[in-house]
Amino acid sequence: MRLCRTWLSVTFVFQQILTPTIAIRVVQGFPHEDHAESTIKYLQDDRFPGWKGEVATVATLAQEAERLEEEHDRWVATRGVIPVSRGRFVLGGSSGKVTYSGEVFQLSTAPRVYLYKNFLSVEECDFLISHSRKKLQASTVVDNKTGKSVPSQVRTSYGTHFSKGENDVVEAIEKRIAEATMIPEDHGEPMQILRYEHGQKYEAHQDYFHDEYNQREEMGGQRVATLLMYLATVEDGAGGETVFPQAKVANDTRDASVWSECALRGLSVKATKGDAVLFYSIKPDGSLDPRSLHGSCPTFRGEKWSATKWLRAGPFGGKKAKPRSGCFDTEFMCPEWAEKGECDANPGYMKLECRKSCGVCTGPETA
Template sequence: MRATTVGLCLLLWAAAVAQGEGSDAVAAPAKLGTEVMGRVVGYGEVREEWRGEVIQLSWAPRAYLLKGFLTEEECDHLIALGSPKLTKSTVVDNESGKSIPSQVRTSKGTFLNTAQDEVVDRIEHRVAQVTMIPVEHQEGMQILKYVNGEKYEPHFDYFHDVVNQKPESGGQRIMTMLMYLSTVPEGGETVFPNAVKSEHVEGPEWSDCAKRGLAVKAKKGDAIMFYGLKPDGSEDQTSLHGSCPTTKGEKWSATKWIHVLPFNRNNLYQRAKWGDCVDTEDQCEEWASTGECEKNSAYMKVHCRRACSLCEPAKENVATT
């Protein structure tokens, strides 16, 4: 395993972007009311930064351990929010895309609302900062509890059905942030069975389930970040993972699934009147009102067609006489 830091990764990435300064890439307009100084190199905002230890677990899957990603107080707060609302966990049906009960997953869980309170909002933006993917691409936070041998058999987080991959639902899941809210004394490891054999764990401190692959012990405050898709966008079969039976104590976790597109933004895909001619950015109308349709036409005619009056009503919705 190799330790690195988020700060170093960001610096290397920024340097790589800076080399393309002479490219013809078209940039989105800056958000109104925001003064942009220098060159924009990626997602970011003025907030407290997380600067912790990041350990590379594997390249296949691309997985990283983030030590102390959450504070003890944050862990306790998330448990307190989720505890009263726990119900039997479900899985996504590969054909219909609907949530169904299954013995594959025997935990209990619940979802929190996005930005439900100040603590949840802070954590969601921390996830966005570390992954460099905007917070709008995240699903609501799922709180899970495992006890008395409860488990989740190995599975993929990316979708197999076409329903959940639609653009208005955020498209495919690209990565997962799994945060541990408690330390599990026995069992409860996260295991990746399809990782290369040389990375499989061994020793008496691991459960038999964990020894089937690369594994991580659940430690309060730590998190693992892994990709379900390869850099070319194809599905990564090595991202298969599961939660080993929790045989002693309780395992609490918080999961953030992150999509390739903003998640569940149906307001951007209101085709009832305009067919496929829609605005794909929240700020399109603001930008259009300040003349961006003319000043930044290359970008706007692709992403803000409706705001720039480049649309005609869908034929099936035009009244005939």
């Protein structure tokens, strides 16, 4: 008997930073109706006043089990790897409005990798692309010794950034990310948008830092997780897959005709518009997980667009400040970064977050 194991919530090592505005409902499914009645579980939490789980029936459970069975077969045929577990995830804030309802697949336990289906709407994907296209700059990497952005042949994409809460769409997505990951909004770095084309790639790397400079307390400490959102679908055989070369994969059935050569090792995820991949750079005990090594396979046809949100152990940029207006920098490191030439090397980020230091604006900050 093939069963769908329970998937309750994303595991996170720092329990003290869980957000208190999340309502979660989980549906488990078995492929046999006689087991169905005992496989439903709705969560009710005293932290969420007024939220109640729904009452399930055997009929609806049987339908859900049948649907999951069909999804399993489609997954094996198109994805090449049987997921470790799967479930339906429903998120809603204190207002009672559902902010995300979709299937979540755990693809790997080492490293911990989860796939959220349809995490972004088509409209959100199109908005992020259209508002990024004119701002794209050649991507850079962070120098571990200086913290400076430098060009690299390892990363050949083009990218830009959205500052936190820059517009209503970005703000809504950031809130959804906080609810889905259970990591507060202010722990996230600015959202990065990347475009890959004409063989552009990002070689396998880890998102966590090895140096002390980039994980200082005022920068939020270490990166603990990454949410990678796909804004466009890359056709079969055209590359652009996200690959975790050191992930443990069972029941590998990948067809070389629909996957690029780069994606035939470890765990690979196809770039599908609206989907999102969450993976952890740390193990449950808080130690770094070298198996979180990942990369973007070369994109040979069309364009691959993605949005990345790196999540820190603490508030990025230090404790949350009071609302500000006028001419100011959002990060205390802006003057130092500007002195190192970052306004020209990384204008997409710097001219949004370091407006004063980069000379984008003049005049004093107002209270």
